[in-house]
Amino acid sequence: MTTRLSDYALIGNAHAAALVNTSGAIAWCCLPDFDSPGIFSAILDKARGGHFSISPIGKYSSAQRYLPDTNVVETVFETAAGKARLLDAFVAQTEEEKKRNLFPDHELMRVVEGISETVNFKLEYVPRTYYGKNTPHLEDRQNFGVHFVWKEHIYTLLSTLPPEQLTVEATGKATASFSLHPGERVLFSFSHSNQSPAILPELKTTGWARMQRTISFWKNWIGKCTYAGLYKEEVRRSALVLKLLTYAPSGAIIAAPTTSLPEKPGGERNWDYRYCWLRDASFTVRALLKLGFEEETHAYMNWIMHATRLTRPRLQVVYSVFGHASLPEQTLDWLKGYADSSPVRVGNGADQQFQLDVYGEVLDAVYAYSPLVKKLDRDARKFVIGLGKIICETWDKPDNGIWEVRSSAVQHTHSMVMAWVGLDRLIKLTEKYTWHDAPLDKFRKVAASIKYKVEQFGYNSALNSYTHELEGNTLDASLLTLSLVGYCEPTSARMVATTKLIQERLTENKLLYRYLNLDDGLEGKEGSFGICNFWLIENLARSGKLEEAMALFENIVKCASPTGLLSEEIDPASHALWGNYPQGFTHIGLINAAYAINEVYQQTPKPYAYL
Amino acid sequence: MHISNLLLWGFAATLILTVLLSASRPLGLTRMDLPFMLGTIFTSNRNNAPWLGFAAHLTMGWLFAMIYGAAFESAGLATWWFGAATGLVHGAFVLTVGLEIMNYIHPRMARPYQGPTPTRQLEPPGYLALNYGKGTPLVTLLGHFVYGAVLGAFYS
Numbered sequence: 001m002t003t004r005l006s007d008y009a010l011i012g013n014a015h016a017a018a019l020v021n022t023s024g025a026i027a028w029c030c031l032p033d034f035d036s037p038g039i040f041s042a043i044l045d046k047a048r049g050g051h052f053s054i055s056p057i058g059k060y061s062s063a064q065r066y067l068p069d070t071n072v073v074e075t076v077f078e079t080a081a082g083k084a085r086l087l088d089a090f091v092a093q094t095e096e097e098k099k100r101n102l103f104p105d106h107e108l109m110r111v112v113e114g115i116s117e118t119v120n121f122k123l124e125y126v127p128r129t130y131y132g133k134n135t136p137h138l139e140d141r142q143n144f145g146v147h148f149v150w151k152e153h154i155y156t157l158l159s160t161l162p163p164e165q166l167t168v169e170a171t172g173k174a175t176a177s178f179s180l181h182p183g184e185r186v187l188f189s190f191s192h193s194n195q196s197p198a199i200l201p202e203l204k205t206t207g208w209a210r211m212q213r214t215i216s217f218w219k220n221w222i223g224k225c226t227y228a229g230l231y232k233e234e235v236r237r238s239a240l241v242l243k244l245l246t247y248a249p250s251g252a253i254i255a256a257p258t259t260s261l262p263e264k265p266g267g268e269r270n271w272d273y274r275y276c277w278l279r280d281a282s283f284t285v286r287a288l289l290k291l292g293f294e295e296e297t298h299a300y301m302n303w304i305m306h307a308t309r310l311t312r313p314r315l316q317v318v319y320s321v322f323g324h325a326s327l328p329e330q331t332l333d334w335l336k337g338y339a340d341s342s343p344v345r346v347g348n349g350a351d352q353q354f355q356l357d358v359y360g361e362v363l364d365a366v367y368a369y370s371p372l373v374k375k376l377d378r379d380a381r382k383f384v385i386g387l388g389k390i391i392c393e394t395w396d397k398p399d400n401g402i403w404e405v406r407s408s409a410v411q412h413t414h415s416m417v418m419a420w421v422g423l424d425r426l427i428k429l430t431e432k433y434t435w436h437d438a439p440l441d442k443f444r445k446v447a448a449s450i451k452y453k454v455e456q457f458g459y460n461s462a463l464n465s466y467t468h469e470l471e472g473n474t475l476d477a478s479l480l481t482l483s484l485v486g487y488c489e490p491t492s493a494r495m496v497a498t499t500k501l502i503q504e505r506l507t508e509n510k511l512l513y514r515y516l517n518l519d520d521g522l523e524g525k526e527g528s529f530g531i532c533n534f535w536l537i538e539n540l541a542r543s544g545k546l547e548e549a550m551a552l553f554e555n556i557v558k559c560a561s562p563t564g565l566l567s568e569e570i571d572p573a574s575h576a577l578w579g580n581y582p583q584g585f586t587h588i589g590l591i592n593a594a595y596a597i598n599e600v601y602q603q604t605p606k607p608y609a610y611l
Numbered sequence: 612m613h614i615s616n617l618l619l620w621g622f623a624a625t626l627i628l629t630v631l632l633s634a635s636r637p638l639g640l641t642r643m644d645l646p647f648m649l650g651t652i653f654t655s656n657r658n659n660a661p662w663l664g665f666a667a668h669l670t671m672g673w674l675f676a677m678i679y680g681a682a683f684e685s686a687g688l689a690t691w692w693f694g695a696a697t698g699l700v701h702g703a704f705v706l707t708v709g710l711e712i713m714n715y716i717h718p719r720m721a722r723p724y725q726g727p728t729p730t731r732q733l734e735p736p737g738y739l740a741l742n743y744g745k746g747t748p749l750v751t752l753l754g755h756f757v758y759g760a761v762l763g764a765f766y767s
Contacts, residue, residue, distance in 0.1 A: 098656075098657065099655075099656045099658070100655065100656075101655055102651065102655045102657065102719060102732045102733070103657070142726075143721075143724075143725065143726030143727070144721065144726065144727070144734065144735075149642070149744075151639060152636060152637065152639065152642055154642065154734075158727070193734075194642075195636070195642055195643075195644035195647055196641070196642035196643045196644060196648075196734060196736075196742065196743035196744065196747075197643075197644075197647075197648055197651075197720065197733040197734040197735070197736065197742075197743065198642075198733075198734040199732050199733060199734070200721060200727040200732050200733070200734055201727065201732060202726075202727040202728055202729045202732055203727075205728070205729050206729045
């Protein structure tokens with residue numbers, strides 16, 4: 001039986017991530033980077049993918065949570081005999097601590113602790129390289145652990161168990177059994193180095209201290225969060241998720257740490273999300289700023305400036321964490337896929353698409369970021385003015401739209417509005433910084449033309465709503481962002497009508513689809529789209545329907561995993577989580593919606609959500 | 612001895628040796644990172660270890676150039692092939708004795724019969740440094756072969 005996504009929790013170190021489930025199995029882990037090939041990929045194929053599990057022998061029940069204000073996962077197991085807990089985390093250290101000690105590139109630490117009576121455990125360590133394709137040769141190096149190499153990468157499993165207690169099999173599997181009495185503790189460390197001599201972390205004397213330092217690291221980090229309003233816990237958890245999705249060396253934020261978790265189980269809507277979408281830029285920057293994370297905002301904007309260099313002045317939809325522009329898509333035929341959902345894809349074909357809205361997203365992000373910088377440097381100025389010129393050239397061209405529909409390109413109303421947003425922000429930036437080389441008149445003229453066209457053709461009077469495409473008659477939840485990006489007010493007649501109709505027609509069981517009855521060229525129907533629900537909630541809150549907004553917010557939060565994580569989509573019927581997990585965009589939506597609700601709740605509404 | 616020649620070509624030969632060892636890592640021939648290994652003798656700071664190690668390697672390259680110079684003078688022979696042959700002996704020494712000694716004098720390297728400790732966490736090289744990849748002996752010999760050949764060819 002397939003483990004539900006809500007039974008997984010995320011751990012990571014802002015370079016790489018892993019998913020650990022309530023059965024104590026690490027079923028997804030890519031090292032050394034988010035988009036590196038999986039070492040444990042059982043989530044995509046239980047038999048072939050590889051896993052690292054620690055669980056009680058025999059029947060047990062288990063519950064998972066994060067230790068408060070940390071990204072350390074605690075799984076408590078209860079058997080007929082007794083109770084024990086498993087702590088999982090990537091070791092996190094401050095830069096000062098790193099100067100004082102040797103540390104491997106990555107260390108995933110697992111600590112098993114007896115709580116009451118005696119609990120017998122079994123361990124299975126089954127790494128598989130390149131997403132389960134190859135079985136590595138495990139070498140038992142006794143005190144130096146169980147070792148294997150793949151290309152330049154060195155992976156080592158160390159433990160505080162006596163070395164003879166671990167059995168290494170020729171089939172690329174290591175097993176062990178051990179018993180824990182109350183208060184006893186056994187530590188395991190799975191580490192990665194990409195150079196020799198590899199660093200082998202010591203466990204017996206210093207291992208537990210590293211876990212405690214990791215707990216302190218996360219508490220100190222989230223302590224910088226300035227948000228203290230409604231739904232504080234949900235917002236802080238979302239911030240911690242975003243930090244795990246941040247790639248520290250470049251400042252990039254990936255969409256999700258997984259690939260091919262299906263938007264519809266058994267279907268073909270399976271994509272690789274371990275990359276960075278510029279679409280998320282504007283909402284991300286604003287969420288980070290609202291929470292008080294200026295350092296992360298600087299890093300993220302620096303990544304945008306750096307990543308887009310290769311394709312300037314044009315922007316691509318998606319980039320790798322290092323700003324690589326080419327992400328060739330391929331399928332991994334040897335994997336069955338999560339819940340038999342194939343194909344499993346790596347890479348992302350969206351890199352070839354044209355999405356007009358990303359220009360607006362990036363310019364809005366720069367505008368939101370501008371209070372943090374006194375002056376934009378020459379290069380940044382040329383870059384943003386260049387984006388404005390591209391908008392002027394392409395604003396009336398068909399594009400693939402925010403949802404990256406692969407079947408056809410049309411003139412999306414949302415994309416056009418984002419083109420208007422881009423020029424609007426550019427005009428404001430030009431005025432703020434008194435740039436003389438920006439063609440302000442042209443920007444104003446084109447912005448006015450876009451607005452005219454959207455109002456004339458993007459609004460269907462018979463339907464009484466903005467529509468998915470110009471002169472169209474279908475709805476699209478991305479239209480809910482029109483008020484959120486300052487194109488119109490949430491209380492304007494057209495926006496209120498659009499919100500009402502979207503809610504009526506795209507909602508099932510109080511959860512919102514991004515679109516329905518729209519040919520996107522793919523088989524099957526997907527679930528409710530996480531962030532769209534939060535856009536609806538913001539609109540409701542800011543148009544005077546606070547109670548309804550809060551009810552919907554609480555409804556969607558109930559769909560989250562017990563650890564507070566949300567995926568890209570939710571099944572309206574079963575409330576099961578679908579799609580890549582956890583998804584940054586959904587958690588960004590949660591933060592912004594909570595902020596909007598709180599603002600209205602505190603009776604300090606601002607004219608626009610984002611201005 | 613022509614000290615200025617040895618300083619100049621000792622520097623060049625050490626650079627070439629370092630480049631060869633570094634280039635063989637992405638090629639999958641070895642995982643050994645010599646500057647990192649030498650640098651961690653002096654510091655546990657991973658940011659500082661590579662450049663400290665490179666400086667140490669360069670200094671050692673110069674010192675060994677003096678020994679090569681003495682060998683050239685003593686044999687009355689300074690050709691590329693004599694230098695290369697000396698380099699092979701040097702490489703074999705590094706593999707069999709040098710790295711073995713390193714294991715005991717390196718303050719942060721774990722010892723074969725003692726697991727990682729709080730202060731010793733670096734993986735030991737093992738026999739012929741095979742723990743660092745099967746191609747490590749070959750790359751080490753080749754690197755020192757080239758080092759000796761450069762010194763022999765340009766020493767006059």
